[in-house]
Amino acid sequence: MAESAGGWRLGGAMRGLFTRPTIDEGTWDDLETALIGADFGPDVTDEILDQLQEQVNRFRTTDPADLKRMLREALEERLAAFDPTLTLSDRPAVVLVVGVNGVGKTTTIGKFAQFLTSRGRSVVVGAADTFRAAAVDQLATWAERAGADVVRPQQQGQDPASVAYQTVDHATRTGTDIAIIDTAGRLQTKSGLMDELAKVRRVVEKLGPIAEVLLVLDGTTGQNGVAQAEAFIEHAGVTGLVVTKLDGSAKGGFVLRVQQQTGIPIKLIGQGEGIGDLTGFTPHVFAASLVP
Numbered sequence: 001m002a003e004s005a006g007g008w009r010l011g012g013a014m015r016g017l018f019t020r021p022t023i024d025e026g027t028w029d030d031l032e033t034a035l036i037g038a039d040f041g042p043d044v045t046d047e048i049l050d051q052l053q054e055q056v057n058r059f060r061t062t063d064p065a066d067l068k069r070m071l072r073e074a075l076e077e078r079l080a081a082f083d084p085t086l087t088l089s090d091r092p093a094v095v096l097v098v099g100v101n102g103v104g105k106t107t108t109i110g111k112f113a114q115f116l117t118s119r120g121r122s123v124v125v126g127a128a129d130t131f132r133a134a135a136v137d138q139l140a141t142w143a144e145r146a147g148a149d150v151v152r153p154q155q156q157g158q159d160p161a162s163v164a165y166q167t168v169d170h171a172t173r174t175g176t177d178i179a180i181i182d183t184a185g186r187l188q189t190k191s192g193l194m195d196e197l198a199k200v201r202r203v204v205e206k207l208g209p210i211a212e213v214l215l216v217l218d219g220t221t222g223q224n225g226v227a228q229a230e231a232f233i234e235h236a237g238v239t240g241l242v243v244t245k246l247d248g249s250a251k252g253g254f255v256l257r258v259q260q261q262t263g264i265p266i267k268l269i270g271q272g273e274g275i276g277d278l279t280g281f282t283p284h285v286f287a288a289s290l291v292p
């Protein structure tokens with residue numbers, strides 16, 4: 001899996017920026033425009049600008065190549081402030097995947113199953129989003145392609161918590177390493193959704209601890225996507241973020257922004273619609289692809 005193949009560059013503004021002969025006022029304006037354009041958000045942008053101006057003054061440099069390196073290092077340091085390691089050592093390791101519909105949740109679960117099976121881990125996927133038969137089929141197709149087992153609801157609208165229970169039970173009985181549970185993204189009310197999730201958690205925890213709760217966010221929707229997912233962040237005990245659709249997006253700054261804002265580490269990055277298009281999150285690699 002290529003870790004640096006992403007298209008999440010900062011975009012055209014950066015190119016002109018680092019070819020100026022010397023650092024001048026225009027450099028800082030261009031840098032601000034580029035950071036805002038890449039969705040770092042105003043706060044992170046200001047912090048980075050202040051930090052870099054201070055460093056440029058301290059080192060008395062006027063060389064744009066120095067500034068570029070300082071920018072890359074500043075981004076890497078901030079990206080690395082949270083631990084991106086997935087905790088999957090329980091047997092089975094139970095992973096709940098949450099998020100609003102349409103962000104790429106089903107695709108992500110398929111890719112995650114593949115990510116794990118290709119590393120020699122056995123996986124079962126549970127379709128606990130039981131309201132749409134087509135969605136269950138779509139998830140099952142992805143999981144089967146990844147070489148994972150699937151636990152489906154026995155009938156449409158079956159209690160999601162019982163599907164989740166059966167999934168973990170299946171993993172325990174068969175000695176499967178990892179149980180990934182899809183959950184509903186859309187219910188009539190937010191409290192209904194959170195109650196359902198709380199019930200899934202309660203029932204699963206009867207069998208053992210939950211290893212990870214991964215919240216899937218669409219990298220192209222930026223801040224609006226975070227607002228939509230607020231309830232999950234507040235109530236679902238999210239342990240990691242998965243940011244999808246970063247391929248071809250010029251909005252890579254969102255990754256740093258969302259991590260700083262929520263205080264939750266990014267653990268996986270989706271960068272395409274193919275089954276291999278999911279990677280772990282490596283701050284060094286990500287910073288280097290933001291500022292190539």
Ligand SMILES: Nc1nc2c(ncn2[C@@H]2O[C@H](COP(=O)(O)OP(=O)(O)OP(=O)(O)O)[C@@H](O)[C@H]2O)c(=O)[nH]1
Binds near residue numbers: 102103107108246
């Ligand atoms: N380019 C790109 N497209 C993606 C990525 N992840 C998902 N998609 C696409 O986004 C669309 C929605 O993905 P789904 O996985 O169906 O999203 P979902 O959140 O499960 O949506 P529902 O099934 O409606 O709940 C699909 O067309 C996917 O192919 C990604 O990393 N990059």
